[in-house]
Amino acid sequence: SKTRHFKWEVEYMYWSPDCVEGVVLGINGQFPGPTIRARAGDIVNVELKNKLTTEGVVIHWHGIRQQGTPWADGTASISQCVINPGETFVYRFKVERAGTYFYHGHYGMQRSAGLYGSLIVDVAKGEKEPFHYDGEFDILLSDWWHESVHEQELGLSSKPFRWIGEPQTLLMNGRGQYNCSLAAHYSNSSSSQCMFRGNEQCAPQILRVIPNKIYRLRVTSSTSLASLNLQISNHKMVLVEADGNYLQPFAVDDMDIYSGESYSVLFTTDQNPSNNYWVSVSVRGRKPNTTQALTMLNYHNTTSASKPPPSPPPVAPLWNNYTHSKLFTKKVLALMGNPNPPPTTHHRRIILLNTQNYIDGYTKWAINNISLVLPATPYLGSIKYNLNNAFDHKTPPANFPSNYDVMKQAQNPNSTYGSGVYMLSFNTTVDIILQNANALAVNTSEIHPWHLHGHDFWVLGYGEGKFSNENDEKSFNLKNPPYRNTAVVFPFGWTALRFVANNPGVWAFHCHIEPHLHMGMGVVFAEGVRRLGKIPNEVLTCGLTGKMFLNNKND
Numbered sequence: 001s002k003t004r005h006f007k008w009e010v011e012y013m014y015w016s017p018d019c020v021e022g023v024v025l026g027i028n029g030q031f032p033g034p035t036i037r038a039r040a041g042d043i044v045n046v047e048l049k050n051k052l053t054t055e056g057v058v059i060h061w062h063g064i065r066q067q068g069t070p071w072a073d074g075t076a077s078i079s080q081c082v083i084n085p086g087e088t089f090v091y092r093f094k095v096e097r098a099g100t101y102f103y104h105g106h107y108g109m110q111r112s113a114g115l116y117g118s119l120i121v122d123v124a125k126g127e128k129e130p131f132h133y134d135g136e137f138d139i140l141l142s143d144w145w146h147e148s149v150h151e152q153e154l155g156l157s158s159k160p161f162r163w164i165g166e167p168q169t170l171l172m173n174g175r176g177q178y179n180c181s182l183a184a185h186y187s188n189s190s191s192s193q194c195m196f197r198g199n200e201q202c203a204p205q206i207l208r209v210i211p212n213k214i215y216r217l218r219v220t221s222s223t224s225l226a227s228l229n230l231q232i233s234n235h236k237m238v239l240v241e242a243d244g245n246y247l248q249p250f251a252v253d254d255m256d257i258y259s260g261e262s263y264s265v266l267f268t269t270d271q272n273p274s275n276n277y278w279v280s281v282s283v284r285g286r287k288p289n290t291t292q293a294l295t296m297l298n299y300h301n302t303t304s305a306s307k308p309p310p311s312p313p314p315v316a317p318l319w320n321n322y323t324h325s326k327l328f329t330k331k332v333l334a335l336m337g338n339p340n341p342p343p344t345t346h347h348r349r350i351i352l353l354n355t356q357n358y359i360d361g362y363t364k365w366a367i368n369n370i371s372l373v374l375p376a377t378p379y380l381g382s383i384k385y386n387l388n389n390a391f392d393h394k395t396p397p398a399n400f401p402s403n404y405d406v407m408k409q410a411q412n413p414n415s416t417y418g419s420g421v422y423m424l425s426f427n428t429t430v431d432i433i434l435q436n437a438n439a440l441a442v443n444t445s446e447i448h449p450w451h452l453h454g455h456d457f458w459v460l461g462y463g464e465g466k467f468s469n470e471n472d473e474k475s476f477n478l479k480n481p482p483y484r485n486t487a488v489v490f491p492f493g494w495t496a497l498r499f500v501a502n503n504p505g506v507w508a509f510h511c512h513i514e515p516h517l518h519m520g521m522g523v524v525f526a527e528g529v530r531r532l533g534k535i536p537n538e539v540l541t542c543g544l545t546g547k548m549f550l551n552n553k554n555d
Protein backbone atom coordinates (compact mmCIF):
# COMPACT_ATOMS: atom_id res chain seq x y z
CA SER A 1 0.00 0.00 0.00
CA LYS A 2 0.95 3.59 -0.61
CA THR A 3 0.44 7.02 0.87
CA ARG A 4 -1.30 9.32 -1.58
CA HIS A 5 -0.45 12.97 -0.98
CA PHE A 6 -2.71 15.84 -1.96
CA LYS A 7 -2.22 19.54 -1.39
CA TRP A 8 -5.46 21.48 -1.62
CA GLU A 9 -6.55 25.07 -1.31
CA VAL A 10 -10.22 25.90 -0.82
CA GLU A 11 -11.50 29.21 -2.13
CA TYR A 12 -14.49 30.93 -3.69
CA MET A 13 -14.32 31.31 -7.44
CA TYR A 14 -16.46 32.74 -10.20
CA TRP A 15 -17.79 29.80 -12.18
CA SER A 16 -20.59 28.98 -14.62
CA PRO A 17 -21.79 25.52 -13.63
CA ASP A 18 -25.00 25.90 -15.65
CA CYS A 19 -23.84 28.53 -18.16
CA VAL A 20 -24.89 31.28 -15.74
CA GLU A 21 -22.02 32.83 -13.84
CA GLY A 22 -22.13 32.53 -10.08
CA VAL A 23 -19.84 31.80 -7.15
CA VAL A 24 -18.74 28.28 -6.20
CA LEU A 25 -16.52 26.81 -3.52
CA GLY A 26 -13.63 25.35 -5.46
CA ILE A 27 -10.50 23.39 -4.69
CA ASN A 28 -7.23 24.25 -6.46
CA GLY A 29 -9.19 26.29 -8.97
CA GLN A 30 -11.39 23.33 -9.92
CA PHE A 31 -15.12 22.68 -9.60
CA PRO A 32 -15.99 19.99 -8.63
CA GLY A 33 -12.85 19.43 -6.57
CA PRO A 34 -10.08 17.08 -7.77
CA THR A 35 -10.86 13.36 -7.86
CA ILE A 36 -9.02 11.28 -5.30
CA ARG A 37 -8.05 7.89 -6.64
CA ALA A 38 -6.40 5.31 -4.41
CA ARG A 39 -6.21 1.56 -3.83
CA ALA A 40 -7.73 -0.35 -0.95
CA GLY A 41 -5.28 -0.28 1.95
CA ASP A 42 -3.70 3.05 0.95
CA ILE A 43 -3.32 6.05 3.21
CA VAL A 44 -4.82 9.27 1.88
CA ASN A 45 -3.08 12.41 3.10
CA VAL A 46 -4.77 15.69 2.23
CA GLU A 47 -3.12 18.92 3.32
CA LEU A 48 -6.00 21.36 3.22
CA LYS A 49 -5.45 25.10 3.26
CA ASN A 50 -8.41 27.33 3.95
CA LYS A 51 -8.08 30.32 1.62
CA LEU A 52 -11.54 31.68 2.46
CA THR A 53 -11.23 35.06 4.09
CA THR A 54 -14.10 34.95 6.58
CA GLU A 55 -15.27 31.34 6.95
CA GLY A 56 -14.01 28.15 8.49
CA VAL A 57 -14.06 24.91 6.51
CA VAL A 58 -13.96 21.12 7.00
CA ILE A 59 -14.19 18.18 4.58
CA HIS A 60 -16.01 14.91 5.22
CA TRP A 61 -14.90 11.71 3.44
CA HIS A 62 -18.27 10.19 2.78
CA GLY A 63 -18.33 6.41 3.11
CA ILE A 64 -14.81 6.12 4.57
CA ARG A 65 -15.15 4.56 8.03
CA GLN A 66 -12.18 6.26 9.72
CA GLN A 67 -11.34 3.24 11.92
CA GLY A 68 -8.86 4.60 14.43
CA THR A 69 -8.94 8.15 12.98
CA PRO A 70 -12.35 9.55 14.06
CA TRP A 71 -10.79 13.05 14.14
CA ALA A 72 -10.38 12.87 10.36
CA ASP A 73 -14.12 12.45 9.67
CA GLY A 74 -14.45 16.15 8.86
CA THR A 75 -17.64 17.08 10.69
CA ALA A 76 -17.66 20.56 12.24
CA SER A 77 -18.55 20.50 15.98
CA ILE A 78 -18.55 16.70 16.00
CA SER A 79 -15.13 15.40 15.00
CA GLN A 80 -13.10 18.59 14.86
CA CYS A 81 -12.93 22.38 15.12
CA VAL A 82 -13.32 24.13 11.80
CA ILE A 83 -10.14 25.06 9.97
CA ASN A 84 -9.87 28.84 10.30
CA PRO A 85 -9.11 31.20 7.40
CA GLY A 86 -5.46 30.98 6.49
CA GLU A 87 -4.91 27.74 8.43
CA THR A 88 -3.86 24.36 7.09
CA PHE A 89 -5.10 21.04 8.43
CA VAL A 90 -3.93 17.57 7.43
CA TYR A 91 -6.52 14.84 6.89
CA ARG A 92 -4.82 11.48 7.06
CA PHE A 93 -6.81 8.26 6.93
CA LYS A 94 -6.82 4.76 5.52
CA VAL A 95 -9.13 3.77 2.66
CA GLU A 96 -9.80 0.19 3.63
CA ARG A 97 -12.25 -0.90 1.06
CA ALA A 98 -12.61 -0.57 -2.71
CA GLY A 99 -15.66 1.34 -3.86
CA THR A 100 -17.23 4.54 -5.09
CA TYR A 101 -17.20 7.38 -2.59
CA PHE A 102 -17.05 11.16 -2.50
CA TYR A 103 -16.02 13.97 -0.23
CA HIS A 104 -17.77 17.19 0.66
CA GLY A 105 -17.95 20.15 3.03
CA HIS A 106 -19.68 19.48 6.36
CA TYR A 107 -19.90 22.93 7.91
CA GLY A 108 -23.03 25.04 7.52
CA MET A 109 -24.25 24.49 3.95
CA GLN A 110 -20.86 24.54 2.25
CA ARG A 111 -21.64 21.34 0.37
CA SER A 112 -24.49 23.17 -1.39
CA ALA A 113 -22.02 25.89 -2.38
CA GLY A 114 -20.13 23.33 -4.46
CA LEU A 115 -17.57 21.90 -2.06
CA TYR A 116 -17.47 18.30 -3.26
CA GLY A 117 -15.58 15.83 -5.40
CA SER A 118 -15.17 12.11 -6.15
CA LEU A 119 -13.17 9.62 -4.09
CA ILE A 120 -12.63 6.32 -5.84
CA VAL A 121 -10.91 3.36 -4.27
CA ASP A 122 -9.74 0.58 -6.59
CA VAL A 123 -9.21 -2.96 -5.36
CA ALA A 124 -5.79 -3.71 -3.90
CA LYS A 125 -3.09 -4.91 -6.33
CA GLY A 126 -3.68 -8.54 -7.20
CA GLU A 127 -7.34 -8.44 -6.09
CA LYS A 128 -10.27 -8.70 -8.49
CA GLU A 129 -13.76 -7.21 -8.59
CA PRO A 130 -16.55 -9.80 -8.81
CA PHE A 131 -17.42 -8.53 -12.30
CA HIS A 132 -15.62 -7.62 -15.49
CA TYR A 133 -15.56 -4.31 -17.35
CA ASP A 134 -13.54 -2.73 -20.15
CA GLY A 135 -13.88 0.96 -19.38
CA GLU A 136 -15.11 3.32 -16.71
CA PHE A 137 -16.95 6.64 -16.30
CA ASP A 138 -17.47 8.55 -13.08
CA ILE A 139 -20.42 10.88 -12.64
CA LEU A 140 -20.92 13.02 -9.58
CA LEU A 141 -24.46 14.41 -9.51
CA SER A 142 -25.52 17.61 -7.80
CA ASP A 143 -28.14 20.35 -7.89
CA TRP A 144 -27.52 24.06 -8.27
CA TRP A 145 -29.22 27.28 -7.20
CA HIS A 146 -28.57 30.81 -8.41
CA GLU A 147 -29.20 32.23 -4.94
CA SER A 148 -26.13 32.17 -2.73
CA VAL A 149 -25.87 29.62 0.04
CA HIS A 150 -25.49 32.43 2.57
CA GLU A 151 -28.85 33.80 1.53
CA GLN A 152 -30.35 30.30 1.65
CA GLU A 153 -29.05 29.75 5.19
CA LEU A 154 -30.50 33.07 6.28
CA GLY A 155 -33.90 32.29 4.76
CA LEU A 156 -34.06 28.89 6.43
CA SER A 157 -33.36 30.37 9.86
CA SER A 158 -35.66 33.39 9.47
CA LYS A 159 -39.16 34.06 10.74
CA PRO A 160 -41.15 33.85 8.57
CA PHE A 161 -39.32 30.89 7.06
CA ARG A 162 -38.03 31.23 3.49
CA TRP A 163 -37.62 27.91 1.75
CA ILE A 164 -34.85 27.49 -0.84
CA GLY A 165 -37.28 26.15 -3.46
CA GLU A 166 -36.37 23.69 -6.19
CA PRO A 167 -32.93 23.87 -7.82
CA GLN A 168 -32.39 25.88 -11.00
CA THR A 169 -30.26 23.16 -12.58
CA LEU A 170 -29.08 19.57 -12.14
CA LEU A 171 -25.37 19.06 -12.70
CA MET A 172 -23.33 16.08 -13.89
CA ASN A 173 -19.71 16.46 -12.80
CA GLY A 174 -20.52 20.09 -12.09
CA ARG A 175 -21.96 20.77 -15.55
CA GLY A 176 -25.53 21.61 -16.51
CA GLN A 177 -27.48 23.95 -18.77
CA TYR A 178 -29.89 26.56 -17.46
CA ASN A 179 -30.36 28.88 -20.41
CA CYS A 180 -30.15 26.41 -23.26
CA SER A 181 -31.01 22.77 -23.87
CA LEU A 182 -29.24 19.91 -25.61
CA ALA A 183 -32.67 18.74 -26.69
CA ALA A 184 -34.28 21.98 -27.88
CA HIS A 185 -34.64 20.42 -31.38
CA TYR A 186 -37.35 18.08 -30.20
CA SER A 187 -39.55 20.26 -28.08
CA ASN A 188 -41.59 23.35 -28.69
CA SER A 189 -39.92 24.80 -25.59
CA SER A 190 -38.69 28.36 -25.63
CA SER A 191 -35.16 27.33 -24.68
CA SER A 192 -32.59 27.48 -27.42
CA GLN A 193 -30.32 24.72 -28.60
CA CYS A 194 -26.98 24.73 -26.76
CA MET A 195 -24.05 25.56 -29.00
CA PHE A 196 -20.90 24.29 -27.38
CA ARG A 197 -17.34 24.41 -28.55
CA GLY A 198 -16.59 22.02 -25.72
CA ASN A 199 -14.36 24.17 -23.55
CA GLU A 200 -17.18 25.93 -21.69
CA GLN A 201 -17.48 25.23 -17.95
CA CYS A 202 -21.07 24.13 -18.53
CA ALA A 203 -20.44 21.96 -21.62
CA PRO A 204 -21.55 18.38 -20.96
CA GLN A 205 -18.97 15.62 -20.71
CA ILE A 206 -19.83 13.17 -23.45
CA LEU A 207 -19.43 9.48 -22.65
CA ARG A 208 -17.33 8.18 -25.56
CA VAL A 209 -17.58 4.45 -26.06
CA ILE A 210 -16.72 1.76 -28.58
CA PRO A 211 -19.12 -1.04 -29.56
CA ASN A 212 -19.52 -4.34 -27.75
CA LYS A 213 -17.73 -3.43 -24.58
CA ILE A 214 -18.82 -3.39 -20.96
CA TYR A 215 -18.51 -0.08 -19.13
CA ARG A 216 -18.66 0.62 -15.45
CA LEU A 217 -20.48 3.84 -14.60
CA ARG A 218 -19.85 5.08 -11.08
CA VAL A 219 -22.65 7.40 -10.00
CA THR A 220 -22.70 9.41 -6.78
CA SER A 221 -25.20 11.97 -5.57
CA SER A 222 -24.06 15.01 -3.64
CA THR A 223 -27.35 16.86 -4.18
CA SER A 224 -28.44 19.43 -1.67
CA LEU A 225 -32.12 18.54 -2.06
CA ALA A 226 -33.06 16.54 -5.14
CA SER A 227 -33.67 12.81 -5.33
CA LEU A 228 -32.77 11.67 -8.82
CA ASN A 229 -33.51 9.11 -11.50
CA LEU A 230 -30.90 8.23 -14.12
CA GLN A 231 -31.25 6.46 -17.44
CA ILE A 232 -29.28 5.79 -20.61
CA SER A 233 -31.66 5.43 -23.50
CA ASN A 234 -31.77 1.97 -25.12
CA HIS A 235 -29.15 0.61 -22.71
CA LYS A 236 -29.94 -1.58 -19.73
CA MET A 237 -28.03 -0.94 -16.54
CA VAL A 238 -26.88 -3.69 -14.20
CA LEU A 239 -26.31 -2.57 -10.61
CA VAL A 240 -23.26 -4.13 -9.00
CA GLU A 241 -22.12 -1.85 -6.16
CA ALA A 242 -23.70 0.50 -3.63
CA ASP A 243 -21.77 2.66 -1.12
CA GLY A 244 -18.65 0.49 -1.45
CA ASN A 245 -20.39 -2.89 -1.12
CA TYR A 246 -21.12 -5.41 -3.85
CA LEU A 247 -24.70 -6.10 -4.83
CA GLN A 248 -26.58 -9.09 -6.12
CA PRO A 249 -26.52 -7.86 -9.76
CA PHE A 250 -29.87 -6.73 -11.17
CA ALA A 251 -30.84 -5.04 -14.42
CA VAL A 252 -33.02 -1.95 -14.80
CA ASP A 253 -33.97 0.62 -17.43
CA ASP A 254 -33.75 3.49 -14.96
CA MET A 255 -32.31 3.84 -11.47
CA ASP A 256 -33.03 6.07 -8.49
CA ILE A 257 -30.26 7.71 -6.52
CA TYR A 258 -30.70 9.73 -3.33
CA SER A 259 -28.32 12.28 -1.90
CA GLY A 260 -25.44 10.55 -0.13
CA GLU A 261 -25.70 7.32 -2.13
CA SER A 262 -23.29 5.89 -4.66
CA TYR A 263 -23.69 3.07 -7.16
CA SER A 264 -21.75 1.30 -9.85
CA VAL A 265 -23.71 0.12 -12.87
CA LEU A 266 -22.52 -1.88 -15.85
CA PHE A 267 -23.83 -1.30 -19.34
CA THR A 268 -22.98 -2.99 -22.61
CA THR A 269 -22.52 -0.97 -25.79
CA ASP A 270 -24.63 -3.31 -27.90
CA GLN A 271 -26.87 -0.76 -29.67
CA ASN A 272 -26.68 0.67 -33.18
CA PRO A 273 -23.29 2.42 -33.16
CA SER A 274 -24.32 5.01 -35.75
CA ASN A 275 -26.61 6.75 -33.25
CA ASN A 276 -26.00 8.79 -30.13
CA TYR A 277 -27.98 8.02 -26.98
CA TRP A 278 -29.20 10.19 -24.11
CA VAL A 279 -27.92 9.99 -20.61
CA SER A 280 -30.56 11.80 -18.56
CA VAL A 281 -31.10 12.66 -14.92
CA SER A 282 -34.43 13.84 -13.52
CA VAL A 283 -35.90 14.88 -10.20
CA ARG A 284 -38.15 12.58 -8.24
CA GLY A 285 -39.88 12.63 -4.88
CA ARG A 286 -40.59 16.37 -5.02
CA LYS A 287 -42.74 18.15 -7.58
CA PRO A 288 -40.01 19.11 -10.08
CA ASN A 289 -39.40 22.61 -11.28
CA THR A 290 -36.03 21.68 -12.78
CA THR A 291 -35.41 20.33 -16.28
CA GLN A 292 -33.57 17.05 -16.67
CA ALA A 293 -29.78 17.05 -16.92
CA LEU A 294 -28.54 15.65 -20.23
CA THR A 295 -25.43 14.34 -21.82
CA MET A 296 -24.78 11.78 -24.53
CA LEU A 297 -23.40 8.33 -24.99
CA ASN A 298 -21.39 8.47 -28.21
CA TYR A 299 -19.99 5.51 -30.18
CA HIS A 300 -17.09 7.68 -31.19
CA ASN A 301 -15.51 5.67 -34.01
CA THR A 302 -18.74 5.58 -35.97
CA THR A 303 -20.77 8.65 -35.02
CA SER A 304 -20.07 12.34 -34.64
CA ALA A 305 -20.72 13.59 -31.14
CA SER A 306 -22.70 16.49 -32.57
CA LYS A 307 -25.30 14.27 -34.25
CA PRO A 308 -28.58 14.54 -32.31
CA PRO A 309 -30.00 11.27 -31.00
CA PRO A 310 -32.86 9.93 -33.14
CA SER A 311 -35.52 10.61 -30.52
CA PRO A 312 -36.14 13.01 -27.64
CA PRO A 313 -34.66 12.32 -24.20
CA PRO A 314 -36.37 9.55 -22.23
CA VAL A 315 -39.29 10.52 -20.05
CA ALA A 316 -38.57 9.90 -16.37
CA PRO A 317 -40.97 7.99 -14.14
CA LEU A 318 -43.52 10.36 -12.60
CA TRP A 319 -41.96 12.22 -9.64
CA ASN A 320 -44.51 10.83 -7.18
CA ASN A 321 -44.57 7.28 -8.49
CA TYR A 322 -43.30 5.89 -5.19
CA THR A 323 -44.31 2.37 -6.19
CA HIS A 324 -41.63 2.56 -8.88
CA SER A 325 -39.03 3.89 -6.41
CA LYS A 326 -39.82 1.28 -3.78
CA LEU A 327 -39.57 -1.51 -6.35
CA PHE A 328 -36.12 -0.31 -7.30
CA THR A 329 -34.94 0.20 -3.73
CA LYS A 330 -36.10 -3.24 -2.62
CA LYS A 331 -34.05 -4.85 -5.42
CA VAL A 332 -30.86 -3.52 -3.85
CA LEU A 333 -29.57 -6.62 -2.00
CA ALA A 334 -26.13 -7.74 -0.92
CA LEU A 335 -24.04 -10.10 -3.01
CA MET A 336 -23.67 -13.52 -1.39
CA GLY A 337 -20.63 -13.61 0.83
CA ASN A 338 -21.02 -10.07 2.14
CA PRO A 339 -20.96 -9.77 5.94
CA ASN A 340 -24.33 -10.60 7.46
CA PRO A 341 -25.98 -8.80 10.37
CA PRO A 342 -25.66 -10.32 13.83
CA PRO A 343 -29.00 -12.01 14.51
CA THR A 344 -29.23 -10.88 18.14
CA THR A 345 -32.57 -10.02 19.60
CA HIS A 346 -31.28 -8.52 22.86
CA HIS A 347 -29.85 -5.27 21.71
CA ARG A 348 -30.61 -1.62 21.70
CA ARG A 349 -33.44 -0.34 19.54
CA ILE A 350 -33.75 3.37 18.87
CA ILE A 351 -36.85 4.60 17.08
CA LEU A 352 -36.43 8.00 15.45
CA LEU A 353 -39.56 9.95 14.55
CA ASN A 354 -38.95 12.40 11.70
CA THR A 355 -41.17 15.49 12.00
CA GLN A 356 -41.24 19.04 10.78
CA ASN A 357 -42.04 21.42 13.64
CA TYR A 358 -42.39 25.02 14.65
CA ILE A 359 -40.16 26.06 17.53
CA ASP A 360 -40.90 29.62 18.68
CA GLY A 361 -42.34 30.20 15.21
CA TYR A 362 -39.23 28.98 13.39
CA THR A 363 -39.66 26.07 10.97
CA LYS A 364 -37.44 23.14 11.97
CA TRP A 365 -37.06 19.40 11.62
CA ALA A 366 -37.00 17.40 14.82
CA ILE A 367 -36.13 13.82 15.74
CA ASN A 368 -38.25 12.55 18.63
CA ASN A 369 -39.13 16.20 19.23
CA ILE A 370 -35.53 17.43 19.37
CA SER A 371 -34.06 19.66 16.68
CA LEU A 372 -30.28 19.26 16.58
CA VAL A 373 -28.14 22.30 17.31
CA LEU A 374 -24.40 21.69 17.23
CA PRO A 375 -22.28 22.86 20.15
CA ALA A 376 -19.19 25.09 20.01
CA THR A 377 -16.87 22.37 21.31
CA PRO A 378 -16.55 19.24 19.14
CA TYR A 379 -18.15 16.24 20.88
CA LEU A 380 -15.05 14.14 20.26
CA GLY A 381 -13.10 16.42 22.60
CA SER A 382 -15.79 17.14 25.17
CA ILE A 383 -16.59 13.45 25.61
CA LYS A 384 -12.95 12.40 25.73
CA TYR A 385 -12.09 15.06 28.34
CA ASN A 386 -15.40 14.93 30.28
CA LEU A 387 -16.28 18.56 29.65
CA ASN A 388 -19.79 18.31 30.98
CA ASN A 389 -20.98 21.76 30.07
CA ALA A 390 -20.17 21.37 26.40
CA PHE A 391 -23.50 19.78 25.37
CA ASP A 392 -26.86 18.55 26.74
CA HIS A 393 -26.24 15.64 29.05
CA LYS A 394 -29.77 14.35 29.01
CA THR A 395 -29.88 11.26 26.78
CA PRO A 396 -32.20 11.95 23.84
CA PRO A 397 -35.34 9.78 23.76
CA ALA A 398 -35.19 6.32 22.15
CA ASN A 399 -38.82 6.48 21.08
CA PHE A 400 -41.84 8.76 20.66
CA PRO A 401 -45.25 8.67 22.36
CA SER A 402 -47.18 5.57 21.31
CA ASN A 403 -50.33 7.57 20.59
CA TYR A 404 -48.57 9.81 18.02
CA ASP A 405 -50.37 9.67 14.69
CA VAL A 406 -47.73 9.64 11.93
CA MET A 407 -50.40 10.13 9.27
CA LYS A 408 -51.59 13.49 10.64
CA GLN A 409 -50.03 16.94 10.62
CA ALA A 410 -47.24 17.26 13.17
CA GLN A 411 -48.52 18.07 16.64
CA ASN A 412 -45.38 18.56 18.66
CA PRO A 413 -46.01 21.49 20.93
CA ASN A 414 -43.05 20.49 23.10
CA SER A 415 -40.34 20.39 20.45
CA THR A 416 -37.08 21.85 21.62
CA TYR A 417 -33.57 22.47 20.42
CA GLY A 418 -31.02 19.97 21.70
CA SER A 419 -27.43 18.81 21.45
CA GLY A 420 -27.67 15.48 23.30
CA VAL A 421 -25.81 12.31 22.29
CA TYR A 422 -26.89 8.68 22.08
CA MET A 423 -24.07 6.99 24.00
CA LEU A 424 -23.68 3.47 22.60
CA SER A 425 -21.97 0.69 24.56
CA PHE A 426 -18.91 -0.37 22.64
CA ASN A 427 -19.40 -3.39 20.35
CA THR A 428 -23.14 -3.60 20.86
CA THR A 429 -25.59 -4.13 18.05
CA VAL A 430 -27.93 -1.21 17.51
CA ASP A 431 -31.21 -1.22 15.61
CA ILE A 432 -32.52 2.05 14.28
CA ILE A 433 -36.06 2.50 13.08
CA LEU A 434 -36.48 5.63 11.00
CA GLN A 435 -40.13 6.56 11.32
CA ASN A 436 -41.41 9.04 8.76
CA ALA A 437 -44.51 11.09 9.46
CA ASN A 438 -46.67 13.89 8.12
CA ALA A 439 -44.77 17.19 7.90
CA LEU A 440 -46.40 20.55 8.71
CA ALA A 441 -48.60 20.70 5.59
CA VAL A 442 -51.60 18.43 5.33
CA ASN A 443 -51.12 15.12 3.44
CA THR A 444 -47.40 15.78 3.07
CA SER A 445 -44.53 13.53 3.95
CA GLU A 446 -41.15 13.81 2.27
CA ILE A 447 -38.30 11.52 1.30
CA HIS A 448 -35.28 11.64 3.63
CA PRO A 449 -32.01 9.88 2.80
CA TRP A 450 -30.25 9.18 6.12
CA HIS A 451 -26.47 8.91 6.22
CA LEU A 452 -24.41 7.33 9.01
CA HIS A 453 -20.81 8.35 9.61
CA GLY A 454 -18.14 5.88 10.73
CA HIS A 455 -20.09 2.70 9.90
CA ASP A 456 -22.10 0.85 7.35
CA PHE A 457 -25.49 -0.46 8.40
CA TRP A 458 -27.61 -3.31 7.14
CA VAL A 459 -30.92 -2.18 5.71
CA LEU A 460 -33.25 -4.75 7.23
CA GLY A 461 -36.44 -3.53 5.63
CA TYR A 462 -38.90 -0.87 4.59
CA GLY A 463 -42.55 -0.59 5.52
CA GLU A 464 -45.64 1.56 5.38
CA GLY A 465 -47.20 3.56 8.20
CA LYS A 466 -46.19 3.23 11.81
CA PHE A 467 -43.60 0.59 12.71
CA SER A 468 -44.92 -2.13 14.98
CA ASN A 469 -42.43 -3.95 17.20
CA GLU A 470 -44.52 -7.11 17.32
CA ASN A 471 -45.27 -7.51 13.62
CA ASP A 472 -42.78 -5.63 11.52
CA GLU A 473 -39.57 -7.10 12.87
CA LYS A 474 -40.73 -10.49 11.62
CA SER A 475 -40.34 -9.13 8.11
CA PHE A 476 -36.67 -8.13 8.57
CA ASN A 477 -34.32 -9.45 5.91
CA LEU A 478 -31.43 -11.08 7.79
CA LYS A 479 -30.29 -13.14 4.79
CA ASN A 480 -28.99 -10.63 2.23
CA PRO A 481 -29.74 -7.10 3.43
CA PRO A 482 -27.69 -4.46 1.64
CA TYR A 483 -24.80 -3.04 3.65
CA ARG A 484 -24.54 0.69 3.12
CA ASN A 485 -24.00 4.09 4.67
CA THR A 486 -27.13 5.83 3.34
CA ALA A 487 -30.74 4.66 3.24
CA VAL A 488 -33.94 6.40 2.34
CA VAL A 489 -37.11 6.57 4.40
CA PHE A 490 -40.14 6.85 2.12
CA PRO A 491 -43.08 9.20 2.82
CA PHE A 492 -45.34 7.93 5.62
CA GLY A 493 -43.16 4.82 5.99
CA TRP A 494 -40.37 3.36 8.09
CA THR A 495 -36.90 1.98 7.40
CA ALA A 496 -35.11 -0.46 9.72
CA LEU A 497 -31.30 -0.42 10.03
CA ARG A 498 -28.81 -2.40 12.12
CA PHE A 499 -25.17 -1.64 12.84
CA VAL A 500 -22.46 -2.64 15.27
CA ALA A 501 -21.06 0.14 17.44
CA ASN A 502 -17.46 -0.96 16.96
CA ASN A 503 -15.72 2.22 15.82
CA PRO A 504 -14.46 4.45 18.65
CA GLY A 505 -15.53 8.01 17.92
CA VAL A 506 -18.45 10.41 17.66
CA TRP A 507 -20.57 9.99 14.58
CA ALA A 508 -23.28 12.02 12.93
CA PHE A 509 -26.40 10.30 11.64
CA HIS A 510 -28.52 12.70 9.64
CA CYS A 511 -30.76 13.49 6.72
CA HIS A 512 -28.45 14.14 3.77
CA ILE A 513 -30.70 16.89 2.42
CA GLU A 514 -28.55 19.90 3.25
CA PRO A 515 -31.31 22.35 4.26
CA HIS A 516 -32.95 19.65 6.41
CA LEU A 517 -29.73 19.02 8.34
CA HIS A 518 -29.37 22.78 8.69
CA MET A 519 -32.90 22.83 10.17
CA GLY A 520 -31.93 20.24 12.80
CA MET A 521 -32.57 16.88 11.16
CA GLY A 522 -29.88 14.75 12.70
CA VAL A 523 -28.67 12.93 15.79
CA VAL A 524 -25.24 12.10 17.22
CA PHE A 525 -23.91 8.71 18.29
CA ALA A 526 -20.80 8.12 20.41
CA GLU A 527 -19.03 4.88 21.29
CA GLY A 528 -15.72 3.83 22.78
CA VAL A 529 -14.35 7.39 22.93
CA ARG A 530 -12.35 6.64 26.06
CA ARG A 531 -10.61 3.78 24.27
CA LEU A 532 -9.04 6.22 21.86
CA GLY A 533 -5.40 7.07 22.35
CA LYS A 534 -4.31 10.66 22.03
CA ILE A 535 -6.50 12.86 19.88
CA PRO A 536 -4.25 15.25 17.93
CA ASN A 537 -4.46 18.65 19.64
CA GLU A 538 -4.91 20.55 16.39
CA VAL A 539 -8.33 18.92 16.02
CA LEU A 540 -9.62 20.56 19.21
CA THR A 541 -8.25 24.09 19.30
CA CYS A 542 -11.68 25.72 19.70
CA GLY A 543 -14.36 25.96 22.40
CA LEU A 544 -13.81 24.42 25.81
CA THR A 545 -11.04 22.09 24.62
CA GLY A 546 -9.19 25.09 23.19
CA LYS A 547 -9.47 26.83 26.58
CA MET A 548 -8.34 23.68 28.35
CA PHE A 549 -5.15 23.58 26.25
CA LEU A 550 -4.49 27.26 27.04
CA ASN A 551 -4.88 26.70 30.77
CA ASN A 552 -2.63 23.65 30.72
CA LYS A 553 0.06 25.73 29.09
CA ASN A 554 -0.25 28.54 31.61
CA ASP A 555 -0.18 26.23 34.62
Ligand SMILES: O=C1O[C@H]([C@@H](O)CO)C(O)=C1O
Pocket residue numbers: 163439446516
Ligand atom coordinates in the same frame (compact mmCIF):
# COMPACT_ATOMS: atom_id res chain seq x y z
O1 LIG B 1 -38.04 21.59 4.86
C1 LIG B 1 -38.81 21.93 3.99
O2 LIG B 1 -39.55 23.07 4.03
C2 LIG B 1 -40.32 23.14 2.82
C3 LIG B 1 -41.78 23.21 3.12
O3 LIG B 1 -42.14 22.13 3.92
C4 LIG B 1 -42.15 24.47 3.87
O4 LIG B 1 -41.97 25.58 3.06
C5 LIG B 1 -39.98 21.92 2.11
O5 LIG B 1 -40.49 21.58 0.97
C6 LIG B 1 -39.08 21.23 2.81
O6 LIG B 1 -38.53 20.09 2.44
